[in-house]
Amino acid sequence: TQLLEQSPQFLSIQEGENLTVYCNSSSVFSSLQWYRQEPGEGPVLLVTVVTGGEVKKLKRLTFQFGDARKDSSLHITAAQPGDTGLYLCAGARGTSYGKLTFGQGTILTVHP
Amino acid sequence: KAGVTQTPRYLIKTRGQQVTLSCSPISGHRSVSWYQQTPGQGLQFLFEYFSETQRNKGNFPGRFSGRQFSNSRSEMNVSTLELGDSALYLCASSFRDSLQETQYFGPGTRLLVL
Numbered sequence: 344t345q346l347l348e349q350s351p352q353f354l355s356i357q358e359g360e361n362l363t364v365y366c367n368s369s370s371v372f373s374s375l376q377w378y379r380q381e382p383g384e385g386p387v388l389l390v391t392v393v394t395g396g397e398v399k400k401l402k403r404l405t406f407q408f409g410d411a412r413k414d415s416s417l418h419i420t421a422a423q424p425g426d427t428g429l430y431l432c433a434g435a436r437g438t439s440y441g442k443l444t445f446g447q448g449t450i451l452t453v454h455p
Numbered sequence: 456k457a458g459v460t461q462t463p464r465y466l467i468k469t470r471g472q473q474v475t476l477s478c479s480p481i482s483g484h485r486s487v488s489w490y491q492q493t494p495g496q497g498l499q500f501l502f503e504y505f506s507e508t509q510r511n512k513g514n515f516p517g518r519f520s521g522r523q524f525s526n527s528r529s530e531m532n533v534s535t536l537e538l539g540d541s542a543l544y545l546c547a548s549s550f551r552d553s554l555q556e557t558q559y560f561g562p563g564t565r566l567l568v569l
Contacts, residue, residue: 376557385459385545385560386498431498433558441488441503441549442511443558448497 346370349432349446356422357454364417364449366432373435375408375415376443380429389417422453457482459548459561467567473534476564480527480548486510487529488558489521492543501544504529533566541568 348367356362366375374393378386390399392408392415399406405418415432429450433443460479468474480487488511489501500513504523521531527548533540543565547558 374557378560383543383563383565385461385547385562388557388559391557433498439511441486441505441551441558442500442513443488443490443498443547444500445490445498 346444347432347434347446349449351449352447353450353452355452355454358423359421360453362419362422362451364430364432364451365414366416366434366446367414368434369413370434370436371412372444373412373437375412375432375434377406377415377417378431378433380431380448386431419451422451424453424455427451427453459546459559461544461546461561461564463564464562465565465567467569468536469569470536470538472536473532474536474566475530475532476544476546476566478529478531478546478548478561480529480546481550481559484548484550484559485527486549486551487523487527488547488549489529489531490545490547491515492545492563493541498545501531536568538568541566 376391377389380386390406395410395412397408403420429448431448432446462477486505488503490498492498503511507523518534523529543563545563547560549558
């Protein structure tokens with residue numbers, strides 16, 4: 344059972360376009376993290392959201408945590424080839440110390 | 456601060472052998488988690504250690520085990536390797552505060568079982 348459903352799985356766009364990646368669950372998470380991973384490397388943390396309704400911006404990236412803390416989205420404005428990679432959402436639940444539940448990931452390719 | 460380090464980065468083993476992977480967390484982090492990443496299953500949680508105690512365990516067979524030392528360094532061991540154990544094994548460390556469970560990942564160990 345995949346507790347975190349991430350969509351779309353693949354995204355191929357042109358430089359300059361906007362995009363949104365979604366991460367949905369029927370479960371409540373105490374926090375949700377977004378990572379970006381390059382081939383052969385470990386995931387690199389982009390942001391952690393904790394409060395329902397929270398919005399965080401990181402340059403051209405905007406992250407939102409749903410009011411009920413069951414879903415999140417990542418929006419990229421004016422995508423660049425350097426944004427290419429695997430984007431992963433991961434949720435932490437209550438007392439499940441050290442255990443993150445990951446979505447399946449979104450492979451983003453930005454063409455110049 | 457230095458990041459999470461994992462050794463070795465690459466490993467080739469044959470079926471039936473055993474393997475030990477090592478992880479050094481970020482200085483000051485006391486929690487170390489291990490994950491297995493495969494194309495088909497994505498990232499799956501193996502186990503987590505805190506202060507030398509296993510606090511949480513995923514749904515993997517007993518062939519997968521781990522431990523943590525007093526300096527927070529951790530090792531995981533896989534015995535009787537199977538072809539399906541080929542994967543990227545990731546270690547993550549965290550410094551848990553009251554609100555967040557932010558984990559920082561190492562580069563991973565790529566294990567190939569032949």
